[in-house]
Amino acid sequence: MKYQNNLAFAQKLDKEDKLAYLREKFHIPKDKEGKDWLYFTGNSLGLQPKSTKEYINQELEDWANLGVEGHFEAKNPWLNYHEYLTGKMAKIVGAKPIEVVVMNTLTTNLHLLMVSFYRPTKTKYKIVIESDAFPSDRYAVQSQLKFHGFSEDDVIEWKPRKGEELLRIEDLQTIVSEQGEEIALLLIGGVNYYTGQFLDLKKIAEIGHAKNCVVGIDLAHGAGNIQPNLHDSGVDFAAWCTYKYLNAGPGSLSGVFVHEKHSKNKEIPRFAGWWNHNKTTRFNMRQPFDVMEGAEGWQLSNPPILSMAAIKASLDLFDEVGMDTLREKSEKLTGYFEFLINAIGSEDIKIITPKNSKERGCQLSIRVKNANKSLHKKLTEHHIITDWREPDVIRCAPTPMYNSFEDVYRMVKFLSLILSKGKETNTEN
Numbered sequence: 529m530k531y532q533n534n535l536a537f538a539q540k541l542d543k544e545d546k547l548a549y550l551r552e553k554f555h556i557p558k559d560k561e562g563k564d565w566l567y568f569t570g571n572s573l574g575l576q577p578k579s580t581k582e583y584i585n586q587e588l589e590d591w592a593n594l595g596v597e598g599h600f601e602a603k604n605p606w607l608n609y610h611e612y613l614t615g616k617m618a619k620i621v622g623a624k625p626i627e628v629v630v631m632n633t634l635t636t637n638l639h640l641l642m643v644s645f646y647r648p649t650k651t652k653y654k655i656v657i658e659s660d661a662f663p664s665d666r667y668a669v670q671s672q673l674k675f676h677g678f679s680e681d682d683v684i685e686w687k688p689r690k691g692e693e694l695l696r697i698e699d700l701q702t703i704v705s706e707q708g709e710e711i712a713l714l715l716i717g718g719v720n721y722y723t724g725q726f727l728d729l730k731k732i733a734e735i736g737h738a739k740n741c742v743v744g745i746d747l748a749h750g751a752g753n754i755q756p757n758l759h760d761s762g763v764d765f766a767a768w769c770t771y772k773y774l775n776a777g778p779g780s781l782s783g784v785f786v787h788e789k790h791s792k793n794k795e796i797p798r799f800a801g802w803w804n805h806n807k808t809t810r811f812n813m814r815q816p817f818d819v820m821e822g823a824e825g826w827q828l829s830n831p832p833i834l835s836m837a838a839i840k841a842s843l844d845l846f847d848e849v850g851m852d853t854l855r856e857k858s859e860k861l862t863g864y865f866e867f868l869i870n871a872i873g874s875e876d877i878k879i880i881t882p883k884n885s886k887e888r889g890c891q892l893s894i895r896v897k898n899a900n901k902s903l904h905k906k907l908t909e910h911h912i913i914t915d916w917r918e919p920d921v922i923r924c925a926p927t928p929m930y931n932s933f934e935d936v937y938r939m940v941k942f943l944s945l946i947l948s949k950g951k952e953t954n955t956e957n
């Protein structure tokens with residue numbers, strides 16, 4: 529695609545965009561004059577679908593009118609509410625319904641999954657993470673090591689090479705070839721939160737499994753963004769949240785994937801509650817524990833309906849469009865964004881996200897020279913919402929659901945302006 533650096537071209541791309549109508553289905557925050565903010569933080573908190581309120585109101589009304597009878601009599605009976613989400617969520621991450629469930633929050637689920645899949649022995653106990661793993665994942669892994677009587681230092685870091693920003697799969701291969709006998713688990717962010725790098729999950733699974741290591745993936749920055757094809761990748765488990773690209777609201781619940789190869793294995797150690805007990809005898813309340821098959825076999829509690837209603841509203845939108853179509857727009861939108869940033873030709877900024885669109889989602893991470901935070905501050909003052917990540921990166925994630933080519937054009941135009949103004953003051957000094 530040959531891009532042009534002018535507003536008319538951006539507007540032409542919007543006209544041709546068959547997903548442009550989706551923007552109308554979201555609440556876009558506005559400034560005092562009623563102009564839409566330029567919102568690029570769908571990677572942190574996705575915007576609210578206009579339908580969310582109706583979905584939640586439905587449940588509030590059913591609760592008001594039916595009380596406990598709502599478990600069976602609500603328009604969407606509550607008893608198995610999580611099941612309404614499973615099929616659509618499975619499609620988003622490329623999994624079979626038996627492999628997916630929505631429950632709890634992300635870090636909680638990482639722990640529950642490690643209870644089952646991090647089974648260290650005296651000699652095989654180390655855990656591999658990315659050196660730049662999200663802090664919650666690092667803390668979770670360190671606390672699991674300590675819980676099992678090992679040291680925090682038994683984490684092995686997969687690092688970028690000196691002078692590089694991105695991870696190389698061959699370096700993971702080296703770590704696992706050399707130390708695989710001691711490694712119990714690889715827990716890797718499928719899309720790195722800092723660089724936006726989308727890793728090859730299938731290769732990671734092959735590398736880990738070749739040395740009998742369990743492979744788990746954190747898809748917080750992947751779900752609703754890229755197509756991870758979890759089933760085909762062969763990874764053992766994965767978890768993600770729904771408040772980032774999945775637009776289900778602050779602190780919303782988490783999705784979990786447990787590969788089908790583990791579905792029927794009732795011997796896998798796990799924590800139990802009434803909701804992973806066989807649902808046909810659950811309400812007899814007297815049975816010995818009989819665990820359910822598939823990912824549902826990791827649930828503990830009955831589903832939180834109000835939070836799930838927001839997820840349902842969002843997943844219905846994803847399902848209407850489909851990830852193939854979203855991805856197609858996303859590659860184009862982020863490609864245009866990249867083209868415009870590179871056209872500024874400034875030495876003060878550098879994109880550290882992979883150039884290959886297959887190795888990234890929608891996010892571009894822009895490294896700012898001398899960790900100059902004022903750039904991010906000026907963007908924010910103009911209601912151009914990006915986020916600053918220490919030490920020196922501005923993350924911008926134009927999402928195909930509600931961002932336009934014009935959004936991206938206007939953002940870069942302003943960025944270019946402040947960068948050139950910065951230059952003037954520098955030469956004056």
Ligand SMILES: *Cc1c(COP(=O)(O)O)cnc(C)c1O
Pocket residue numbers: 633634635636662664665717721746748749769
């Ligand atoms: C956002 C994010 C989290 C947050 O976890 P919560 O338990 O939902 O607070 C954890 N890990 C990664 C990789 C994330 O991107």
